[in-house]
Amino acid sequence: DAKTTQPPSMDCAEGRAANLPCNHSTISGNEYVYWYRQIHSQGPQYIIHGLKNNETNEMASLIITEDRKSSTLILPHATLRDTAVYYCIVRVGGNAGNMLTFGGGTRLMVKP
Amino acid sequence: NAGVTQTPKFRILKIGQSMTLQCTQDMNHNYMYWYRQDPGMGLKLIYYSVGAGITDKGEVPNGYNVSRSTTEDFPLRLELAAPSQTSVYFCASSHHTGNTIYFGEGSWLTVV
Numbered sequence: 001d002a003k004t005t006q007p008p009s010m011d012c013a014e015g016r017a018a019n020l021p022c023n024h025s026t027i028s029g030n031e032y033v034y035w036y037r038q039i040h041s042q043g044p045q046y047i048i049h050g051l052k053n054n055e056t057n058e059m060a061s062l063i064i065t066e067d068r069k070s071s072t073l074i075l076p077h078a079t080l081r082d083t084a085v086y087y088c089i090v091r092v093g094g095n096a097g098n099m100l101t102f103g104g105g106t107r108l109m110v111k112p
Numbered sequence: 113n114a115g116v117t118q119t120p121k122f123r124i125l126k127i128g129q130s131m132t133l134q135c136t137q138d139m140n141h142n143y144m145y146w147y148r149q150d151p152g153m154g155l156k157l158i159y160y161s162v163g164a165g166i167t168d169k170g171e172v173p174n175g176y177n178v179s180r181s182t183t184e185d186f187p188l189r190l191e192l193a194a195p196s197q198t199s200v201y202f203c204a205s206s207h208h209t210g211n212t213i214y215f216g217e218g219s220w221l222t223v224v
Binding site: 041042043044045046087100101102103104105 | 116145147153154155156157171202204212213214215216217218
């Protein structure tokens with residue numbers, strides 16, 4: 001799986017959009033970009049994934065650059081409950097047998 | 113559905129003791145995983161299983177054993193507990209064609 005690089009921490013004001021960047025310059029053509037988050041003391045939670053098109057679901061939006069070397073997770077209206085560590089992972093999709101490799105992630109702090 | 117259930121949630125072991133962390137899932141998932149997470153770090157894969165009767169080592173298998181006699185259950189055994197095994201342990205599962213991995217709530221283990 002390709003390596004990802006994320007900033008170690010970010011702050012965001014409550015109610016504003018949180019934009020979390022991820023670099024994955026060595027991503028392969030068949031690798032998807034996945035985002036998980038881990039709220040303190042809980043198990044990681046799946047957020048969203050995509051291959052090359054932008055994706056949106058009830059939790060977030062995922063913007064992938066045209067060259068696929070970077071992506072941004074957007075939480076449109078961050079709340080205090082969105083405070084968590086966010087992990088960006090690239091891996092081959094549709095084959096859940098591939099091991100997930102979690103790096104350090106970005107610690108997002110949403111402030112009142 | 114209960115999802116992925118782990119027991120116990122907290123446990124203190126003495127050096128050299130043995131114990132089993134239990135994990136069960138009710139989603140009929142083929143794939144199951146055990147991860148450990150040390151303080152402030154990302155998750156590391158210990159063992160995984162692609163189906164009943166099949167197990168494989170992950171990134172950090174030393175000191176652990178697993179079995180997969182049924183689709184639902186994937187216990188993790190520590191034979192001779194060591195202080196280095198103090199960590200939070202997460203069990204997870206996924207469908208073999210799916211992209212989403214579901215995590216349990218974690219088991220906090222302290223070896224003293």
